[in-house]
Amino acid sequence: MPDKTLRIHRAAGRSSVNRRPVMLAIAGDSAAGKTTLTAGLVEALGPERCVSLCTDDYHRYDRAERQSLPFTALHPDCNHLAIMEQHLQLLASGQPVLKPVYDHSIGRLSHTELLEPADFVIVEGLFPLYSKLARACFDVTVFLDPHEQTRRAWKVERDARERGYTAEQVLGELDLREPESAAYIRPQRQHADIVVRFAPVQGRDDPSVPLSAELLLRPTIRHPDLSEVMQPGVHRAMHLELERDTDGRPVDSLHVHGYVDAEESIAVEKAIWASIGEPERCAPECLGGIGGGERSEPLAITQLLLLHHLIEAGR
Amino acid sequence: MPDKTLRIHRAAGRSSVNRRPVMLAIAGDSAAGKTTLTAGLVEALGPERCVSLCTDDYHRYDRAERQSLPFTALHPDCNHLAIMEQHLQLLASGQPVLKPVYDHSIGRLSHTELLEPADFVIVEGLFPLYSKLARACFDVTVFLDPHEQTRRAWKVERDARERGYTAEQVLGELDLREPESAAYIRPQRQHADIVVRFAPVQGRDDPSVPLSAELLLRPTIRHPDLSEVMQPGVHRAMHLELERDTDGRPVDSLHVHGYVDAEESIAVEKAIWASIGEPERCAPECLGGIGGGERSEPLAITQLLLLHHLIEAGR
Structure with a gap:
């Protein structure tokens, strides 16, 4: 039960040198509105007090590599979830991480980035509530669960505008992802x-x-x-x-x-x-x-x- | 001291001999039925798989010493709560504790006792849910909140039978304790x-x-x-x-x-x-x-x- 150890440590207080940030998880499927929700919070609190992290950055494979794999980006094996958990624990205890960055516009892992925890850390993505250990890092947890037709419309519009897909490609990808969404993403709803x-x-x-x-x-x-x-x-x-x-x-x-x-x-x-x-x-x-x-x-x-x-x- | 935390964790290890027990808290006021509830659980699971601990053992003062103090046993200052928290953390991480024993029949701290965590550890008493740190040690939390007239009758009967009090003494003590019960014990109900x-x-x-x-x-x-x-x-x-x-x-x-x-x-x-x-x-x-x-x-x-x-x- 490493989650319990972590909960104990976090409850032990903020008196350490590394002040522990408040952590918010925003989980949900692709195009559920996570980035929009997050952006308003970061702006309201101010970027000097609030930083955000997208768990998509922990994709294990580029878009091109994923073409030949038997699963989509929604499968746990397609992501470095153990490293995501490790980074969440480090951030939760007030320590910085050097994290990968996945560039959605080109579908590639592009560079690394130093993230230092501010007073508030918002973690949004497909997997922040996937494991008990990850969940133990958060003070507040949210799951975005929009009406499915609304989400599909959002995804078609966003992926066409920002990621260079056609509507047909996006709808095909949504159908391909559906079983993995049901198996790995939607069950996180119960933990929010x-x-x-x-x-x-x-x-x-x-x-x-x-x-x-x-x-x-x-x-x-x-x-x-x-x-x-x-x-x-x-x-x-x-x-x-x-x-x-x-x-x-x-x-x-x-x-x-x-x-x-x-x-x-x-x-x-x-x-x-x-x-x-x-x-x-x-x-x-x-x-x-x-x-x-x-x-x-x-x-x-x-x-x-x-x-x-x-x-x-x-x- | 994140360095020390890390060293301790690495030394303790995942595959350590100290298997972490499941921890249950049973909080409630005096004579709320905590011991009766606990006894049946220990018997059902078997004493080799389940041990129990009463937080009354962390009383800071004997019954006689309390006579001259401006508070009752229900006040946090009347208890070694920091040590209770420390022992709960040790037990939650699978380590033994040498704990004090308060003997209710004579109203005195009588000796110490080695408690080694079994698969299940039940912690019952006045304060197990008092602090965030204590609460983080538990997997399941219970608050006993009997009808007040029922609790008073139980306390009169029990304290007369086992602790040598008269009914008048018990009722007087209940009145004396009421403000501290309201301030420190009953608020734990919300965390159960x-x-x-x-x-x-x-x-x-x-x-x-x-x-x-x-x-x-x-x-x-x-x-x-x-x-x-x-x-x-x-x-x-x-x-x-x-x-x-x-x-x-x-x-x-x-x-x-x-x-x-x-x-x-x-x-x-x-x-x-x-x-x-x-x-x-x-x-x-x-x-x-x-x-x-x-x-x-x-x-x-x-x-x-x-x-x-x-x-x-x-x-």
Whole structure:
């Protein structure tokens, strides 16, 4: 149980020379929105206080090498997971790592990079919650679980724009990856403190209506008290429900509809800040950005909730 | 001192002789039923596989010394909590400890004792979940939270029988301890995976009806799937409900009424064993013993659930 040793060491406190950073994991399948979610958090905290790491950098093979292999990038054997675990442990104990860098635009491992832990370290990728030892490194864990049709559309658009694929190639790759996604990526969902699901609002699939977010808040960490601001009838576009997750476990489900208006958002944002003792503060303006100057209010609320957890864990 | 941490780890090694035990915490106030719960588990697993430790042994002062102190045994300053934490870490990493022994019958620290960790280590007492470091040592955590009138009656009876107090002395001591119980003991409840509440069945306070148990099962660990055996209407004396805990957190609440009959018990016991892959097994007969040859079915179910978690964590 090396995970327990690590938990003991991390719990032993921050009095060491190497101050231990707060670690956030954002796991999810390809094009689930991990980078967008991460970018807003890094900008809100400031790059001098918050660094991020993508576990795709631990790919064992280049894109060309993968062509002849019997598995995709979603297979554990296609990644240096033992080194990823080692680097997560080093970062969690306040030490720097020299890490590889995978360049998605050319599909190659290009160089190495020194990463020194700041106050906050965000680790996003396919595998941050894959093993018990990796999970023991984190203070807060998130799994991004968007509606599958939404994710496929995001992946086609992003891979065509940034990685030089055709739509047919991306859809073919998605089908090829599906069994490995089911076997290795999606099971990480059960280990997340927060599961985030972006999806079209049911019955309102007009593409001009922004996507909604459903946040499953597991009581594995202490969430801000939203019961007052979420009283039935008080807010139309956000509500909190006691539910069972797909595996039967009790969970709080926070629904944030895409058509939420600014007044409602601000009330919830204030409640979240109040829960960390800063009732007058408003969300940083950088939250909610989805590229091209567009903004998603459900994404902003999601990011604010994660900021809350990062700040609380750092106290 | 990351260098020292590393040296210690390398010296300890993965394949070391010190196999790390599964650790269970049972926290709760005085006379909450911790020893009774523990005794059945140790008997079921066998003393060669399971040892127990009481954190009362870390009292800093004898009963006589405490008379002149401005706090009771429930105050952290009245206990060697840093040493308790150190011993928990040593045990969690598979190492033996030489621990003090507090003899309740005479109210004195009497001698020391070598405790070598077996496959399972049960730590019961006032403080096992008090600090983050202590909590990091455990695989499964329990808080005993009996109905307060029940606990007071248990304490009067036990302290008069075993510790030479009069009923008046015990009731006076309970009043004296109340603020420290509220400040230091009861807050540990929030950190338990399972909260166990023994209480008279409401509206059936005939003392001949055995106490019921309410088990709050937090999704911080994976509980056995009882949804099938607990379908509404199938069982009268046991039911599982999705609830909010007193602090608002989502939780499963398993009610086991004191008048549960053997047939119902056996169905639930089989479901629990089935969830660890032994569907034909029945509960060991030693479970449920409450002294004097008496037996409590709700206690037996509680102990069986904990056995499930110990065995699962050891796999």
